[in-house]
Amino acid sequence: MNFANRSLFFSLELAGAGTGQVESLRSYVQRLALAHCLNPKHLFDLLEQRFPFDACKSQSIHVLKNWDIQNHSPRGLAFLERLEAATTVPLGQSSLARFGSVVGPSDLLRKNWVYCPHCLAAGERYSRLLWDVHAVQACPVHQVRLVEVVCGAPEELYLTVPQRVSSACDCSHCGAAGFTCNQVSPLPATEQEIWEANMVGSMLAIPTEERLTTERMLTGLRAVVTAFFDGKPVRAALDSGIARANVHYWLQWKFVPSLPGLLAICSRSGADLAALLKGEFVQVREPRPVATAVQPKRLYRKAVFSHDVVRESLLNEAQRPMPRSVAALAVLHGTNHKRLRSLFPEEVDALVAARKGATKAKQEGAFESAVATYSSAVRQLAEFGESINVKTVQKAAGLVAHSLNPVRVRALESAMQQGSFVPQQGAGTNGAQEQFGVFS
Amino acid sequence: MNMQHDKTTTAGVAPKLTSEIIQKQAEFNNVRVRHPALNTALDGLLPLLTPHSQTNVVIVTGATGVGKSTLTGSLLSALVSDFTVMAEEDPSAVPLVYVEAKDNGVASPGFKDLYKDILEELQEPGLESKKLIVEDGGYLRARPNTKETTATLRRVLENALRLRKTKVLVIDEAAHLLKLGKGISPMDALKSLANTTGAKLVLVGSFDLLQLVTSHGQIARRTAIINFDRYHQDRPEDRASLKSVLSQLMRKWPCTEVPNFVAISDQLMEVSLGCIGLLKSLLLDASAAQLRNNGVWKSEFLLNAVKSSLLHKVIREEIEAGELHVRDAVLGNTIWNSSQIAAIEARMAA
Numbered sequence: 001m002n003f004a005n006r007s008l009f010f011s012l013e014l015a016g017a018g019t020g021q022v023e024s025l026r027s028y029v030q031r032l033a034l035a036h037c038l039n040p041k042h043l044f045d046l047l048e049q050r051f052p053f054d055a056c057k058s059q060s061i062h063v064l065k066n067w068d069i070q071n072h073s074p075r076g077l078a079f080l081e082r083l084e085a086a087t088t089v090p091l092g093q094s095s096l097a098r099f100g101s102v103v104g105p106s107d108l109l110r111k112n113w114v115y116c117p118h119c120l121a122a123g124e125r126y127s128r129l130l131w132d133v134h135a136v137q138a139c140p141v142h143q144v145r146l147v148e149v150v151c152g153a154p155e156e157l158y159l160t161v162p163q164r165v166s167s168a169c170d171c172s173h174c175g176a177a178g179f180t181c182n183q184v185s186p187l188p189a190t191e192q193e194i195w196e197a198n199m200v201g202s203m204l205a206i207p208t209e210e211r212l213t214t215e216r217m218l219t220g221l222r223a224v225v226t227a228f229f230d231g232k233p234v235r236a237a238l239d240s241g242i243a244r245a246n247v248h249y250w251l252q253w254k255f256v257p258s259l260p261g262l263l264a265i266c267s268r269s270g271a272d273l274a275a276l277l278k279g280e281f282v283q284v285r286e287p288r289p290v291a292t293a294v295q296p297k298r299l300y301r302k303a304v305f306s307h308d309v310v311r312e313s314l315l316n317e318a319q320r321p322m323p324r325s326v327a328a329l330a331v332l333h334g335t336n337h338k339r340l341r342s343l344f345p346e347e348v349d350a351l352v353a354a355r356k357g358a359t360k361a362k363q364e365g366a367f368e369s370a371v372a373t374y375s376s377a378v379r380q381l382a383e384f385g386e387s388i389n390v391k392t393v394q395k396a397a398g399l400v401a402h403s404l405n406p407v408r409v410r411a412l413e414s415a416m417q418q419g420s421f422v423p424q425q426g427a428g429t430n431g432a433q434e435q436f437g438v439f440s
Numbered sequence: 441m442n443m444q445h446d447k448t449t450t451a452g453v454a455p456k457l458t459s460e461i462i463q464k465q466a467e468f469n470n471v472r473v474r475h476p477a478l479n480t481a482l483d484g485l486l487p488l489l490t491p492h493s494q495t496n497v498v499i500v501t502g503a504t505g506v507g508k509s510t511l512t513g514s515l516l517s518a519l520v521s522d523f524t525v526m527a528e529e530d531p532s533a534v535p536l537v538y539v540e541a542k543d544n545g546v547a548s549p550g551f552k553d554l555y556k557d558i559l560e561e562l563q564e565p566g567l568e569s570k571k572l573i574v575e576d577g578g579y580l581r582a583r584p585n586t587k588e589t590t591a592t593l594r595r596v597l598e599n600a601l602r603l604r605k606t607k608v609l610v611i612d613e614a615a616h617l618l619k620l621g622k623g624i625s626p627m628d629a630l631k632s633l634a635n636t637t638g639a640k641l642v643l644v645g646s647f648d649l650l651q652l653v654t655s656h657g658q659i660a661r662r663t664a665i666i667n668f669d670r671y672h673q674d675r676p677e678d679r680a681s682l683k684s685v686l687s688q689l690m691r692k693w694p695c696t697e698v699p700n701f702v703a704i705s706d707q708l709m710e711v712s713l714g715c716i717g718l719l720k721s722l723l724l725d726a727s728a729a730q731l732r733n734n735g736v737w738k739s740e741f742l743l744n745a746v747k748s749s750l751l752h753k754v755i756r757e758e759i760e761a762g763e764l765h766v767r768d769a770v771l772g773n774t775i776w777n778s779s780q781i782a783a784i785e786a787r788m789a790a
Binding site: 007009039087170 | 520523527530531532533534535536563564565566569570571572573575578579580581582583584592595596599600603604
């Protein structure tokens with residue numbers, strides 16, 4: 001028969017294609033995996049087998065954890081291209097990769113997933129790309145704030161890891177379809193949040209055939225600045241509540257504009273974001289009043305940097321029971337730790353020594369406490385005549401001595417030795433392994 | 441060593457099987473003759489496989505050697521040409537699937553092997569890593585220990601048939617399905633598959649296949665049975681058709697010296713029981729003997745190719761019993777008798 005060389009995967013349609021409610025790539029991949037009765041990792045592996053990733057490693061585990069393939073990255077672009085070949089479905093709309101040349105990639109995507117309960121309850125069980133955009137706080141359809149993905153079921157109902165289903169619209173912990181386990185009612189969204197969500201939605205709805213280039217975006221931004229801010233980038237920045245130099249640098253193409261920054265300018269001027277990216281200034285609403293106050297950021301705090309204040313702060317910090325790190329203090333004073341070290345070497349050394357001493361004391365305290373707990377557990381087990389090994393002792397003590405906690409590992413070894421427990425030759429004390437010895 | 445052949449080989453000496461002989465035999469074996477009975481069966485079958493037909497399970501049955509494999513081949517060719525445009529437009533679609541049900545010699549075979557065969561034809565990836573996901577009371581849960589179970593494969597198959605947009609699923613040698621099921625009706629399983637996926641099932645097999653339908657009382661609204669009828673000696677038109685088939689086969693005869701089979705068409709019809717497949721196999725054996733005799737025909741070749749009287753009797757009895765069984769169930773055999781049909785035709789003409 002003539003039906004050889006079919007596509008690797010089913011040609012599932014991308015939900016909400018061509019609209020602001022378009023499905024995210026994350027949701028599409030998970031839906032596709034469910035349709036094939038595979039988990040997404042197997043889907044990735046099959047994809048990689050058929051279309052090897054030459055330019056970059058796919059690292060399916062990493063991808064599944066962060067889903068950064070939805071962003072503009074070599075891995076994301078390579079994955080998108082291969083998935084399109086494997087499904088024969090154009091998927092450009094499901095990812096933010098196509099906005100890579102006009103919007104900066106940092107903080108573009110969320111780390112914690114959110115959803116609109118009303119959208120999922122309405123029966124359209126797919127996760128929107130809009131929800132994954134960091135700048136979006138509200139659902140423009142139901143005008144409510146997006147709800148963070150949290151399982152509301154008690155821990156007893158949690159599924160074991162192999163039983164969990166990887167789906168963007170269902171709770172992975174308890175399996176509740178549409179996150180019905182979380183009964184939190186979403187708060188009503190503000191007018192500004194809804195407007196921003198609508199703007200991002202209109203951006204996502206731009207057809208993939210429309211080529212978005214840096215030049216077009218800069219033309220649009222220049223048009224907005226000229227028409228509404230008298231051609232003054234600094235005024236545009238300050239009026240929109242962003243750092244004064246930002247718009248200037250964007251127009252100089254010194255760095256790529258951020259989506260929240262562009263949204264702030266559109267919000268102030270009433271300009272349409274999608275039109276701006278296409279190189280035009282289209283006013284879609286009345287301009288908003290000037291942003292009340294510029295939030296002082298690290299850039300401004302630097303201006304009030306005083307040597308005396310910082311020196312005193314370092315000395316005071318060294319006196320505290322648990323001093324903060326030099327890096328944390330540097331952030332507090334709007335600078336970096338190298339500068340602090342070069343300007344105040346003695347104070348910094350004193351702080352480092354004080355912190356080291358405090359840390360050591362804290363660890364010793366934790367060690368003593370753990371030894372006491374483990375020893376008590378050993379005695380208890382001995383009294384009841386039960387088997388004594390690292391596993392039973394940890395269980396009885398309620399403290400796990402895993403490899404990332406060397407203090408507890410040391411405490412467990414110490415407690416076992418105090419109880420004349422002799423571990424078998426070659427046996428370690430890793431809690432993941434079961435070792436046996438003789439207790440006398 | 442002298443490799444020359446003696447051109448006047450006697451019947452007692454076994455001649456060598458050369459590649460030329462093998463090729464000529466293969467060519468004759470591949471000859472497909474479109475004859476009236478084949479056309480009738482195809483004409484009955486193809487309309488049932490159109491998208492708007494309500495029939496979703498079609499059973500194609502017929503006597504041993506009547507030409508069911510040729511019919512299946514012709515059906516597949518016709519369907520492939522129908523679905524070519526669809527397959528070109530949608531690279532994910534597998535509109536037509538053909539599998540052969542197998543008897544694996546296992547004591548209690550199940551559907552698993554059949555499902556796997558169909559999924560392989562559907563080019564389903566990662567068959568060994570499938571995981572069944574069940575939704576119960578609004579909760580989704582994976583069942584990790586169900587890899588490659590019948591339930592998992594069934595779910596995968598339903599998804600694959602639906603999402604690969606399969607229109608027709610042809611299962612050859614479907615009589616083997618009788619042994620499947622382990623307590624459940626194979627027909628129920630297949631009908632439910634057709635209902636849930638929208639694919640039309642064509643089951644091709646011998647008269648035994650009728651048990652699949654009748655033993656479960658499943659001759660229902662959406663099932664049709666097509667009997668690929670043999671040629672009968674008491675019908676003059678059938679005798680003429682067989683002559684025509686013979687003359688077509690003689691034109692493709694693999695030797696230069698062509699025996700006059702048309703002259704003995706009635707006798708050949710009798711020994712082949714009017715089954716074109718049996719006739720073809722008889723002629724294939726005779727032609728093989730002639731090819732081995734350097735192309736020189738001898739009438740004993742035909743005599744040796746004819747089935748023994750005992751075997752002939754067994755086949756005839758089997759065919760007659762099957763035909764009796766299938767008579768009332770086949771497509772076209774309605775509750776109207778011939779006089780009622782004549783009256784209906786007259787009224788409609790008026």
